[in-house]
Amino acid sequence: MQSHLCNRCGTCVGLSDGKVVFRNREGEYRPQIVNPLNEKEAELLLNACSGHEFNFPEYNKILFPSSPHYHRFIGSYRRLLIGHANDPEIRANGASGGILSAILIFLLEKKRIDGVVTTRMSRSQPWLTESFIATTREEIIESAQSRYIITSVNEILPQIEKFQGRLAYVGLPGQVQSIRKLQAMGHPAVKNIHFVFGPFYGNTLHFSSIKSFLRAHGEKDYQRIQKLYFRYGEWPGRMRVELENGKVMELPKFHANYLIPFHILKNSLLCTDLTNEFTDLSGGDAWAPVYEERGKGFSMIIVRSGAAEALLNEMIQGDWITAWPVEEEEAIRMHSHGYDLKKRGTFIRMQFRRWLGLTNPDYGYKLKGFLLARYLMEIIISSLFLILGTPPARFVADRIPMRWMGVIFETARTRWKKATHGIKRTNLEA
Numbered sequence: 001m002q003s004h005l006c007n008r009c010g011t012c013v014g015l016s017d018g019k020v021v022f023r024n025r026e027g028e029y030r031p032q033i034v035n036p037l038n039e040k041e042a043e044l045l046l047n048a049c050s051g052h053e054f055n056f057p058e059y060n061k062i063l064f065p066s067s068p069h070y071h072r073f074i075g076s077y078r079r080l081l082i083g084h085a086n087d088p089e090i091r092a093n094g095a096s097g098g099i100l101s102a103i104l105i106f107l108l109e110k111k112r113i114d115g116v117v118t119t120r121m122s123r124s125q126p127w128l129t130e131s132f133i134a135t136t137r138e139e140i141i142e143s144a145q146s147r148y149i150i151t152s153v154n155e156i157l158p159q160i161e162k163f164q165g166r167l168a169y170v171g172l173p174g175q176v177q178s179i180r181k182l183q184a185m186g187h188p189a190v191k192n193i194h195f196v197f198g199p200f201y202g203n204t205l206h207f208s209s210i211k212s213f214l215r216a217h218g219e220k221d222y223q224r225i226q227k228l229y230f231r232y233g234e235w236p237g238r239m240r241v242e243l244e245n246g247k248v249m250e251l252p253k254f255h256a257n258y259l260i261p262f263h264i265l266k267n268s269l270l271c272t273d274l275t276n277e278f279t280d281l282s283g284g285d286a287w288a289p290v291y292e293e294r295g296k297g298f299s300m301i302i303v304r305s306g307a308a309e310a311l312l313n314e315m316i317q318g319d320w321i322t323a324w325p326v327e328e329e330e331a332i333r334m335h336s337h338g339y340d341l342k343k344r345g346t347f348i349r350m351q352f353r354r355w356l357g358l359t360n361p362d363y364g365y366k367l368k369g370f371l372l373a374r375y376l377m378e379i380i381i382s383s384l385f386l387i388l389g390t391p392p393a394r395f396v397a398d399r400i401p402m403r404w405m406g407v408i409f410e411t412a413r414t415r416w417k418k419a420t421h422g423i424k425r426t427n428l429e430a
Contacts (some may be wrong), residue, residue: 001020001030001031001032001033002030003359004266004267004270004358005051005052005267005270005359005360005361006030006031006051006267007050007051007174007175007265007267007271008022008029008030008031008150008151008152008204008265008267009049009050009051009152009153009154009171009172009174009175009178010022010031010131010152010153010154010155010156010157010175011045011048011049011050011154011155011157011175011178011182012031012045012048012049013031013152013154013155014154014155014156014157014158014189015041015044015045015048015157015189016033016037016041016045017041018034018035019033019034019035019036019037019041020032020033020034020037020045021034022152022155025128025150025207026127026128026207026211026222027206027207027208028206029150029206029207047181047185048178048181048182048185048187049178050174050175050177050178050181051174051267051361052359052361052362053361053362053363054177054180054181054361054362054363054364055362055363055364056075056272056277056363056364056365057364057365058364059177059180059184059278060075060076060277062180062184063076063180063278063304063305064076064304064305066306067304069328071328071332072343072367073274073275073332073339073342073343074275074277074302074328074331074332075273075275075277075278075302075304076277076304077302077303077304078303078304078305078306078308078309079301079302079303079309079312079325080300080301080302080303080325080326080327080328080331081300081301081303081312081323081324081325081326082286082291082298082299082300082301082323082324082326083097083099083298083299083301083321083322083323083324084096084097084098084099084296084297084298084299084321084322084323085097085098085099085101085102085320085321086102086319086320086321086322087102087320089141090102090105090141090144091296091297092234092296093141093144093145094144094145094297094299095144095145095146095199095231095237095285095297096235096283096284096285096286096297096298096299097283097286097296097297097298097299098144098297098299099283099299099301099321099323100144100170100197100198100199100283100299101140101141101144102315102320102321103197103281103311103312103315103321104116104118104134104140104168104170104197105137105140105141106311106315106318106320107168107195107311108135108136108137108140109137112166113165113166113167113168113194113195114135114163114164114165114166114167115133115134115135115163115165115166115167115168116133116134116135116139116140116143116167116168116169116170117131117132117133117153117156117160117167117168117169117170117171117193118131118132118133118134118140118143118153118170119131119132119143119147119151119153119170120132120139120142120143121147121227121228125223126225126226126227126228127207127210127222127223127225127228128149128207129147129149129150129151129152131151131152131153131154131155131156132156132159133156133159133160133163133167143170145229145230145231145237146199146230146231147230148203148204148205148209148230149204149205149206149207149209149210150204150205150206150207150265151172151175151204152175153169153170153171153172153175154171154175154178154179157189157190158189160189160190160192160193161188161189161190161191161192163192165192166192166194167192167193167194167195168193168194168195168196168197169193169195169196169197170197170198170199171196171198172198172199172201172204172276173198173201173271173273173276173277173278174267174271174273175198176196176198176276176278176279177273177278179193179196180196180278195280195307195308195311196278196279196280197279197280197281197282197283198276198279198282199276199282199283199284200274200275200276200282200283200284200285200300200335200338201271201273201274201276202268202274202338202341203260203264203265203268203269204264204265204267204268205259205260205263205264205265206263206264206265207222208262208263208394209259209262209263210222210225210228210241212259212262212263212394212397212398213239213241213249213251213256213259213402214241214249215398216398216400216401216402216405217241217249217402219243219247219249224243224244224245225241225242225243225244226242226243226244227240227241227242228240228241228242229241230253230256231253232250234296235296235297236252236253236254236285236297237253238250238251238252238253238256239251239252239253239256251402251403251406252406254406254410254413255402255403255405255406255407255409255410256406257409257410257413258397258405258406258408258409258410261384261385261388261389262388262389262393262394262397263389263394264385264389266389269345269346269349269382269385270346270349270350270360270361271342271346272342272343272346272347272363273342274335274338274339274341274342274343275302275335276302277304278304279304280303280304280305280307280308281301281302281303281304281305281308281311281312282301282302282304283299283300283301283302284299284300284335285297285298285299285300286298286299286300286334287334287335288330288333288334300326300331300334300335301323302331337417343367344367344370344374344378345378345381347366347367347368347370348370348374348375348378349378349382352378352382371423371426373423374423377420377423
């Protein structure tokens with residue numbers, strides 16, 4: 001709980017009957033034991049925790065035993081597609097093409113499910129996230145969009161257990177992995193979950209990123225926030241904060257990414273799962289010029305389970321979504337930066353941690369045999385995260401005009417991508 005292994009999924013809080021709670025959500029946001037756990041309770045929490053252990057090969061066999069395709073970066077899958085929701089409102093409110101929102105609304109309106117476990121910005125504290133069970137189209141649309149600060153979906157496991165009806169679940173990889181562990185145990189808290197979906201996952205930021213955003217605009221009181229968006233407006237969107245006095249602050253998404261090295265949750269750098277490999281279906285931005293230039297947003301869709309494949313076919317035939325197949329090689333190329341960060345960089349970082357005597361997650365597999373140039377590249381990346389995450393670096397960054405920071409970051413990122421393009425792409429499809 002007090003190490004970088006904690007991904008803040010919320011499972012320990014949700015299963016503890018109030019004995020574990022989250023403290024300081026605007027700060028370190030860590031679970032804390034407030035009443036003693038007995039041995040049985042402690043064992044359950046440890047076994048359900050995905051932060052310290054999740055066996056990828058084992059759960060691939062359990063969940064997708066007849067999967068026709070497997071790639072070490074993507075995981076098991078049946079189909080790879082590019083697509084978007086056909087409903088303009090759903091597509092416009094989605095982070096990319098609105099596919100996940102369309103699927104959830106379809107399931108709800110067709111009475112296949114009675115609710116959706118998902119996350120939105122808090123109604124009482126709009127600068128924080130809150131997880132809830134959506135039961136209407138409007139609530140699903142409200143929960144659309146990316147949220148780049150910490151979320152803890154599994155802290156509402158008691159509500160999930162008590163819910164009367166069938167549920168779909170939406171979560172990030174660490175949250176999904178914990179749900180899969182509970183399902184394998186046959187735990188009653190997850191008995192109502194019939195579908196598991198999720199977005200692709202790059203990183204999560206501490207709430208300090210929002211404080212920094214405000215300070216750069218001359219504001220300090222985050223409790224004056226009325227609305228907070230991370231991808232507002234036309235794709236790819238803008239980070240946007242609306243204050244109760246009517247003041248609006250915005251920054252293009254790619255410029256707002258400068259906040260990442262200063263405020264990243266360190267566990268993000270220990271996660272090897274970019275595409276949410278243990279969902280029934282996952283989706284993320286289709287990062288390719290042919291789609292980016294069109295605007296509006298397109299999703300890459302990875303279909304993993306037979307139930308999800310049947311569902312997607314029905315939606316395509318019913319004109320709910322438009323989708324077309326994409327080859328594995330192209331799918332890898334679209335997210336080459338992410339795969340390199342997660343499937344190469346993470347294992348190199350974990351090796352560095354072993355040398356320092358630090359504990360790593362156990363994923364049941366290891367990737368190795370990387371080029372020396374990739375190790376050297378990782379030394380630079382890890383050093384930057386280490387230095388920029390310090391209070392002095394944040395202090396300096398907060399006092400540089402945000403638009404300058406965005407331009408500086410985007411320029412540096414573009415040059416870095418060009419300089420390391422060959423290293424990242426070498427043997428990427430293997």
